[in-house]
Amino acid sequence: MSGTFVGMPAFPEAAREAVDNPILRGNLRHATHTIRAKRAVAVSELDDWAALREAGKQIKDHTLRHLDHYLVRLEESVTAAGGVVHWAVDADEANRIVVELVRATGESEVVKVKSMATQEIGLNEALEAAGVHAYETDLAELIVQLGKDRPSHILVPAIHRNRGEIRDIFAREMGEWGRPAPEGLTDTPAELAEAARLHLREKFLRAKVGVSGANFMVAETGTLMVVESEGNGRMCLTLPETLISVVGIEKIVPTWRDLEVFLQTLPRSSTAERMNPYTSMWTGTTDEDGPRTFHLVLIDNGRTDTLADEVGRQALRCIRCSACLNVCPVYERAGGHAYGSVYPGPIGAILSPQLRGTAGAVDASLPYASSLCGACYEVCPVAIDIPEVLVHLRERVVEGGPTTREGNRVVLKPAKGHAAERAAMRAARWVFSRPGALGAGQRLASRTRRFHPRSMPGPGRAWSASRDLPRLPAEPFRDWWRRTDGGKETEAK
C-alpha cells in the first residue's frame, strides 16, 4: 500500500498519543457518537434490514467466488462502451499507468473525487513526483490535503479536526493551492463551506483530467458508480475531458439489479441517510456528454492473496461504509492515524494486514487492536465477522502457517517478539491439562497471598499501571468444594 505510513510506530504506541490528546478524543467521541446514534435510527426504519444484510453478503460472496468470470465480463462491457481497461498488479504498477495516462494528455493538474483506492496506492504522491498536481475536491479530503495531514476516517477523513482547526487551515493554506480564503473567515459551517466552494470552483472549471474511484462496478453493463453527499464528485466526473477511474477488483457486482440492495444499505450505514444525495453513474463514453476518454485501472494490490484465504476473504465484501469505525470503542479512543494505514478502525485492522502481509510491526500489531467486543460485526451491512478474522490473523502472527503472498503459497514463521507469550501460553496449557497441577498452583498462591503485590512486574506492568489487581482469596473454589463436600459439610475451617 501507500508509502505514506512507512515508519509508523505499531498500534499500541501510536494509540497512546491519541489517548493522551483530550482535543482529539473529544472530537472523535462527539463525531462517532452522533453518527452511530443516527445510523441506529436509519437502520431501524427498515423492517427487512436483516434480509438486506444477508442479500448483500450473498451477492458479494457469489461475486468473489467467480471473480475471474465477472472481471472478464466487466472488461468486455467497459470496452464495448468506449472505455479502456488497464490491469495493475500492485500500487507501483497502478501509479505508473495513471501517470502515463495523465502525461499523454499533456496536463499538469487533475481534480480528484474522494477515493480510498487512490489513497491506498499513494497516487497523489506519485503524481506529485511526476510533476502533476492532484487536487482533492471532497470537503473533508480537501481539509486533510491542505492541512498536510493524513485521513483518519474512511468517510469523514477530517473527523479528528474541529471547526476552529479547519478555519485556521483554510486561512493559512488555501492561497498556496489556488484561490485564497476570504478575509476574516470565521468558523461557522456556512462560511467554511463557501470558502471551499469558491476555492474548488476554480479547479473544476480549469481541469481537463479527473481521477476517481468507484463504489461499485456493474459487470453486465460496464457501469461505474460513485455515491457522495456534496456533488463535488459529480463535477469531477462530468466536466473534465479525460476521466481515469482507479478501482479495486473486488468492487464488482454482477448486475444492475444487485445495486438495489447496496443503495439501501450503504447510505443508511455510512451517513445515516435514506438515500445518497448524489449517485453518479457512467458507462464508457458518450458523444457530446461527459468525458471524451475513459480509462479504468483495475488494481489487485494484495486482493487475490486475500481472496485465497478462506477465513480472511470475507474482508473483501466491505463496501467501505465506515459503520464499524463509528461503533468501535478502540477507534473512538485511538483515532484513525494509529492504524498506520488508509483503512482505519476494525476493517483496517483486518484488511491492511491481509493486503500488505503481517511482516511489518504495524501490520503484526493490528490484529490485536481490538477487544473483540463484536460491535463492528453487529453493524456491518455485509456481515463481515471482523472478530473472527482478527483472531485468525492473530494466529497467523503468533503461530505462523500457510498463506498466499504475491500469488505464491508460502508458510509463514511465527512472528518474532512473541516468544515469552508463546512460552506462557504453552505453560498455561500444560497446567490446565493437569487439574492436579492447577490445584497445587492455586493453593501455593493462596498460601503466599500476603506477599502478593497489587501491581505486576514485566509485561503485566501495563495492566497494573492503571488498574489494581484483585486480592487473591484465602482458598480457591475447588478446595472449598472438597473441604465442605460441595457446601454440604460445615463451613468452619
Place this chain on the structure above:
Amino acid sequence: MRVALFLTCVNDTLYPDTGRAVVKLLTRLGVEVDFPMAQTCCGQAHYNTGYRHEAEPLARHFSDVFGAYEAIVTPSGSCGAMVRELYPRMGERARAEGRGDTLAATLAPVVPKTYELTEFLVDVLGVTDVGAYYPHTVTYHPTCHGLRSLGLGDRPRRLLRAVKGLELRELPGADECCGFGGTFAVKNPDVSAAMGADKVRNAESTGADVLCAADNSCLMHIGGTMTRLSTDMRPVHIAEILANTEGEPSA
C-alpha cells in the same frame, strides 16, 4: 435435575465466592450441582490470542470432563460463548486443515448443553424471581460476549428486577465494551484503561452502590479501575446478588 458447574479458571482461582453463590442459588432452586474436579480452563485466552493449537487440547479436555452431563452451567458469558460459538468453529477449522472430523465430533456433545447462568435460570428452569433479597441500588453492565455472542438480551435485567429490595438503574452507554478483552488489556493498555475509565464514569453517574455483571473478568478490570479512581462503587457478580436472601445473606 443434576447439572455440572463449569466455574472457569478465573473464578476458581480468584473469585471462589461467585462459585459458592452459584451452588447456593441452584441448590435453593432444587438443582443438584456437581463440580467435576478435573475441570480446568475452556481455552478462550489461548484461542483469542491466536494460539488455536494450544487451545485445542483444553477444549478436548473440557469435553472429556463435561461430556456426560445433562447440562453445564457457567457464571461467565465469555467462557460460555467460547464453548457454544468457538468450539464448533475449532472443529470446522480442523476439518478445513484436512484433519478430519475427530475434533468436531469430540467437541459437539458439550456445545448445546452449555448454558450461561442467567440463560439457564430463565430458559431452562423458567424462573425470573429466584427469591433473592438485596437492598442496594444496582446498575448492570452487559458484557460483550454475553450480549453479542450469546444474546443474553434482557434476561439478567429481568432477574435483577425481580430481586426484593433492589433498585436497578440503567447504565449510560451500557452496550459499550469495558475495555478488558482478555490479553487486549495487556497488549493495548492505554486504550483499554481509557475504555475502563469511561465505563466507571458512566457507572458513577447512575449513583448506584453496585455495578453488576455476569462475568468476573470484566468485573476484575472495572473493579481494578474503580479502586484506582477511588470510586465508592463495588463490582459484584450477578450470581452473588441472586444467591443473597433475607434469611441467609451472602458474604
